[in-house]
Amino acid sequence: MTQDVEMKEVAAPSNSTSSAVPSTLQHLKEIAALIETGAYAREVRRVVRAVRLTITLRRKLKASVVSAFLGYALAAGSEAHARLVSYLPREDEHDMEVDTASSVTQPPVKHSLPELEIYCYLLVLIFLIDQKKFSEAKACSSTSIARLRTLNRRTVDVLASRLYFYYSYSYEMTGDLAEIRGNLLALHRIATLRHDELGQETLLNLLLRNYLHYNLYDQAEKLRSKAPRFEAHSNQQFCRYLFYLGKIRTIQLEYTDAKESLLQAARKAPAAARGFRVQCNKWAIIVRLLLGEIPERTVFMQKGMKKALVPYFELTNAVRVGDLELFRVVAEKFASTFSSDGTHNLIVRLRHNVIRTGLRNISISYSRISLADVAQKLRLDSENPVADAESIVAKAIRDGAIDATIDHANGWMVSKETGDVYSTNEPQFAFNSRIAFCLNMHNEAVRALRFPPNSHKKEKESAEKRRERQQQEQELAKHIAEEDDDEF
Template structure:
């Protein structure tokens, strides 16, 4: 009996997951079929939240695996034969996929799924969007403009809110195609007409996207005054943005405009929000925002910490701006000139050369502040020598301006030709600590107000909540969780 018991105890327990088959990853065709099912369901329910969240998220998931063969199978099976866009799209996919490596099909590999033909505008325009995405990845920009132009013409014949999200993405690709070919000015009148139409139709997604596309168009050519005039007339009311991505882009463009207009405090606030609200995966956008933010902070007299230049994925791109910050912090005019000359091409490509030129005065002011702290009395000739200025007269003018602006606490002894520094006061006896505390409290209050404004509620959510059944509550919580996940994963196209 003891032996039987020992054998029983030592017998291995059956594995629970031994018989469970491993789930195979979905093919592109299966993913496309699932997206179409969600798209048609959301269209019937007129649920724009699902279209802007789940449909776009599922599409981004298989974007890298999208091939010409899978795209042609989808267009052939999903679009109705009487649609003129069907042969048009197939022709562009054939042309773009020419020479594409077709993987060998294994014997047990699943075939393309059987699609159901549909003549709904949402499926047709979704096919246009997929082809445009494929052409962007292939860098076939001339074909991209042809496809998006045809899609824009097709969209003008509909006024359906279920098409707004797809239309906004097509407009983005339309502008991208022209920008990649260096013809961005050719599309400006078209974008203005589309924005006017979107405003008349109360197309929120289209308004937000087209507003940012037009701001980008103006800023690309340095038309800051025109951009501000358009923004002041076309801007949406604060707190009603439907797309988090577009709102972050809008903050970035407004920050750039404010920086050029010398409104540095507002520019810093906008650029800080844009950098913080951008998803961590949007490295390109964060780099662009941080470059402008660094220069604006330097112009305000602030010096960014070294750790801000060492963020993962940003250190290499921000290297020229780190060297520039080091030169400004040291107040060395020669080092500043060397950095400016060495990285002039980078600053020109980033459209920040104007701000870099303005930093020349900040370098002088920093150098003067260091001298006024180190010396209680120093001749203007020595000031000119240490700051590499042409003469003592130039040094006197710069010192006088710094005293008038409050940059240094000193006086000029004209008879002796010297700068006399006053005794440093205790900073805690001044209003500076109170001002710093006030700025932090104001930031926390603004953050709270923005969080409240960003909350989304269903229409008439306050009605009937007390009589909500358990099943309805479970569905509502699931929808809210899905929306939260969608917002968290936004930013694939930054």
């Protein structure tokens, strides 16, 4: 007996260690049970949690694991099972042995829930995209969208929004993004009619991305202005919307609104979305330069962004100095980077800002200087640099960039004495803009506050209990009064 006990105590740890670490297939089965519970209870938060757990498992997905899960979640003879299995590559023999061994322990349970079927589409689509099989992902996403059109369940909306995103992504990676524009518009109309707000904001961002991919800024602005207004439900989708809005405002020369949208998108974006934050900062730097501002050095020294922002740092330095030749060298040096970022056309606009900055430095340094020297210091490479310098100086004086006059007889630019800035309205304007920014941040913080659900019902229940207690007290008082009458 003692030997048996000792043997059991020795053998127990090996079994516990083997069963302590669940496999990827077991995790997927738990996610399926979570989706099933959320579908029957009509709790969307359980489906949201299932999607988050799936994203954490995507690096561990294999063809054999996905195929085994499809056999567990869907009926073997169903159309959805046959179609999804056809998109998967053939499994490896080693993976098949592991999965068959794990599937023997628990018999497959067949489900007929639409939520679970849509989840299977999403799982296969994520696996195909991670494996760089974009043609198969394109076909799978088209099939899933056709299936989604027939469903109108609020518990499917979270899964549908992810399918919309991967649907557009698979077509973008194959270069056929323009083909699905009509389908995206139709899906957005269906989501609006069904009051699917998460689907609306996802599809609106996908449509804006579709238009901006082909530089159709006017169509994007028309769609954005005509789209129905609703409160943002996803922080990620709201950040994307702000980024696209900033790009549209930049092209439309509304630099102040564009700067606010881009900086807000960069602040609200999660720390893990480094690529998105880099793109927001690139566009925000260009917009600030177009506004005549010079970004701080700390903008270019952010963690994980220093290498990506090197071209824009050198560009900012050229604009700050006002050296037109240095600006041309930097623009040519990083032309491929600016073209891939989509900021090349904006950098062409910066040439005028470089000239204006250089002219402002000249007007501060010299009380009187000839137009020929101005053209030489600005490095104007034209046929008649003196005439060009005169027109540039005249335009800068008219716009208020410099406080000077032109002596046409002698060919001079005469600068006026700089006055006290505090005698003007500039400090008031700057203070007003800071106050407006702080008030806007406070209002957004108040809107983002979350209150416990059904708090009003608790107050209502307490009021009902109070009325019942008062009624009981009145009945008790009446009963006591009747007893007193009987005694007399």
